[in-house]
Amino acid sequence: MDKSKEGYPVEAFADRLAEAVRRTAAPVVVGLDPRLEGLPPSLTPKDPSPAAATLAVERFCREVIDVVARHVPAVKPQAAFFEQWGPAGMQALAHVIAYAQQKGLLVIVDGKRNDIGSTAAAYADGWLGPGGASPWGADALTVNPYLGDDAVRPFIQTAQARQAGLFVLVKTSNPGSRQFQDLVAEGRPLYEHVGRWVESWAEQTLASCGYGLVGAVVGATHPTQLAELRTLMVHTWFLVPGYGAQGGGARDVAGAFDDRGLGAVIVSARAILFAYQSSPYRERFGPDRWQEAVAAATCDMIAQLRAETPAGRLTLP
Amino acid sequence: MDKSKEGYPVEAFADRLAEAVRRTAAPVVVGLDPRLEGLPPSLTPKDPSPAAATLAVERFCREVIDVVARHVPAVKPQAAFFEQWGPAGMQALAHVIAYAQQKGLLVIVDGKRNDIGSTAAAYADGWLGPGGASPWGADALTVNPYLGDDAVRPFIQTAQARQAGLFVLVKTSNPGSRQFQDLVAEGRPLYEHVGRWVESWAEQTLASCGYGLVGAVVGATHPTQLAELRTLMVHTWFLVPGYGAQGGGARDVAGAFDDRGLGAVIVSARAILFAYQSSPYRERFGPDRWQEAVAAATCDMIAQLRAETPAGRLTLP
Numbered sequence: 200m201d202k203s204k205e206g207y208p209v210e211a212f213a214d215r216l217a218e219a220v221r222r223t224a225a226p227v228v229v230g231l232d233p234r235l236e237g238l239p240p241s242l243t244p245k246d247p248s249p250a251a252a253t254l255a256v257e258r259f260c261r262e263v264i265d266v267v268a269r270h271v272p273a274v275k276p277q278a279a280f281f282e283q284w285g286p287a288g289m290q291a292l293a294h295v296i297a298y299a300q301q302k303g304l305l306v307i308v309d310g311k312r313n314d315i316g317s318t319a320a321a322y323a324d325g326w327l328g329p330g331g332a333s334p335w336g337a338d339a340l341t342v343n344p345y346l347g348d349d350a351v352r353p354f355i356q357t358a359q360a361r362q363a364g365l366f367v368l369v370k371t372s373n374p375g376s377r378q379f380q381d382l383v384a385e386g387r388p389l390y391e392h393v394g395r396w397v398e399s400w401a402e403q404t405l406a407s408c409g410y411g412l413v414g415a416v417v418g419a420t421h422p423t424q425l426a427e428l429r430t431l432m433v434h435t436w437f438l439v440p441g442y443g444a445q446g447g448g449a450r451d452v453a454g455a456f457d458d459r460g461l462g463a464v465i466v467s468a469r470a471i472l473f474a475y476q477s478s479p480y481r482e483r484f485g486p487d488r489w490q491e492a493v494a495a496a497t498c499d500m501i502a503q504l505r506a507e508t509p510a511g512r513l514t515l516p
Numbered sequence: 517m518d519k520s521k522e523g524y525p526v527e528a529f530a531d532r533l534a535e536a537v538r539r540t541a542a543p544v545v546v547g548l549d550p551r552l553e554g555l556p557p558s559l560t561p562k563d564p565s566p567a568a569a570t571l572a573v574e575r576f577c578r579e580v581i582d583v584v585a586r587h588v589p590a591v592k593p594q595a596a597f598f599e600q601w602g603p604a605g606m607q608a609l610a611h612v613i614a615y616a617q618q619k620g621l622l623v624i625v626d627g628k629r630n631d632i633g634s635t636a637a638a639y640a641d642g643w644l645g646p647g648g649a650s651p652w653g654a655d656a657l658t659v660n661p662y663l664g665d666d667a668v669r670p671f672i673q674t675a676q677a678r679q680a681g682l683f684v685l686v687k688t689s690n691p692g693s694r695q696f697q698d699l700v701a702e703g704r705p706l707y708e709h710v711g712r713w714v715e716s717w718a719e720q721t722l723a724s725c726g727y728g729l730v731g732a733v734v735g736a737t738h739p740t741q742l743a744e745l746r747t748l749m750v751h752t753w754f755l756v757p758g759y760g761a762q763g764g765g766a767r768d769v770a771g772a773f774d775d776r777g778l779g780a781v782i783v784s785a786r787a788i789l790f791a792y793q794s795s796p797y798r799e800r801f802g803p804d805r806w807q808e809a810v811a812a813a814t815c816d817m818i819a820q821l822r823a824e825t826p827a828g829r830l831t832l833p
Contacts, residue, residue, distance in 0.1 A: 232635070249651050279635045283642035285651025286610045290603040311631055313660065315690040318549070318596045325600035334566050334602025343630065345662040345685060347692030368662060373632040375664030382709060384699035389706065392699060 219272030230468025372418025372441030419447025426454025443470025529681030536589030547785025645678030689735025689758030736764025743771025760787025
């Protein structure tokens with residue numbers, strides 16, 4: 200990209216996120232995982248071609264965004280569910296990112312990208328920076344740490360230059376995360392090695408809110424580790440997947456927050472997107488009123504977090 | 517994708533790779549890393565827009581393919597250098613994959629993708645399977661192991677169904693790979709934990725050539741580990757980056773091969789693509805005859821591997 204382009208945000212990503220969480224009093228990120236088989240019947244394509252699937256996926260995401268934009272600070276499109284449909288799906292992803300930002304949402308692209316140095320720089324150049332700063336225009340991107348420091352540094356440099364953010368995988372929400380992430384080396388598990396290193400980067404890139412531009416992905420399905428990592432990683436925004444459909448609840452994520460109710464944003468995807476399929480929303484709304492089910496599930500999740508975590512303090516005057 | 521589509525190859529990926537290596541007597545994969553700043557002057561766009569960059573990148577890759585298709589079994593497009601240009605870049609990647617396959621090359625997409633179970637399945641569905649089996653149509657894809665077994669299994673299932681292949685990152689070529697990959701847990705480094713697990717999958721998915729569909733990425737910059745891993749991972753195809761520009765030479769990769777000269781394919785990207793910029797090719801060809809420099813650098817690398825590694829046995833009758 201032409202580095203002379205304007206359009207970079209004025210504020211650091213960490214501060215934009217803190218401001219949006221405070222404004223909505225909702226530390227919630229809606230995961231945009233548009234699985235074709237979950238789409239409401241009214242949006243399911245008759246023709247199963249990639250072109251038809253792509254149109255349906257994009258329309259579904261736009262209609263979800265229309266509902267959630269007033270309630271939450273950010274959405275997290277999952278790159279895989281767009282990439283699945285080939286180049287047309289990637290075009291739809293670009294449209295969805297831009298549409299969410301038009302509606303005032305921050306966009307965290309869940310791509311789990313990584314590569315060695317100069318290749319990582321190309322990913323960072325493509326993804327990071329809203330407002331015309333990059334072709335995809337993401338406010339933040341998820342990044343995989345396996346390749347080590349010199350593979351993440353280019354992402355940090357670009358994020359710094361463009362006021363964008365990163366979330367590095369530390370302890371993922373899936374059961375298989377234990378296989379490598381829990382291996383103990385030099386007296387601590389691998390995820391803690393990664394976590395301490397992320398924290399050192401967060402500390403070096405602090406914004407006014409007290410958090411840095413490098414955040415961490417830590418699953419809601421590991422409440423103990425989540426609370427332990429919070430105490431170790433005091434300058435690190437946590438992006439917490441695994442809430443809802445994967446089994447994590449409000450009490451499981453309470454330890455992810457700081458005393459102000461900041462420091463963590465909790466992701467829910469399926470339990471919000473496809474709420475019309477499950478109790479109690481199925482009975483109240485059904486497939487035709489699926490958008491109302493999305494709204495109700497989002498508001499219920501926010502209410503639970505306010506009731507059972509330090510996020511309740513966000514609503515105080 | 518519609519699973520009823522035809523077009524899956526008849527042979528297992530491991531066997532297609534073995535056959536192509538034998539046919540060319542060249543265990544070489546040309547890495548398609550079309551860095552804009554490296555393109556020969558005749559292809560460098562005057563206008564630095566993403567659209568112009570994308571056209572230049574695609575044309576460069578096609579012209580490289582025209583040269584190397586007669587010499588090597590496979591190319592490895594690096595997704596980052598297409599993603600960098602946004603949706604148009606991804607369209608170019610799809611064109612480049614299809615063009616390489618038309619020219620008889622196997623295509624290993626270097627995307628280093630991964631995510632938890634059902635999301636990994638979407639990546640696999642999108643990328644894996646040539647001949648119309650998937651929208652991107654890759655013969656194989658590189659995959660990151662950090663998330664653990666349940667995140668790689670969906671890739672294996674799809675690869676099996678579509679006669680595609682995988683290469684899981686084990687020990688990467690960058691200096692920073694030591695940070696996490698060399699951490700010692702339970703008496704062995706993390707990369708060896710990953711390597712043994714990859715080998716167990718390779719053993720469960722054996723093809724006629726004696727190798728399985730799950731391969732490993734092991735850098736040419738670590739000759740000792742490469743040879744050690746070869747003895748531990750006897751059913752695993754190795755994809756070996758780091759040759760040439762990153763410092764690995766023919767003797768460094770000798771230990772990656774089996775006695776037949778199979779078992780490893782060595783990647784070179786910059787040193788081939790941009791050979792016109794470096795001695796001795798700069799002096800012999802210069803920027804106008806950059807394709808001749810590509811051909812010469814490819815043939816020189818093949819000759820070195822035949823002279824100094826077990827790949828020499830591939831040329832015996």
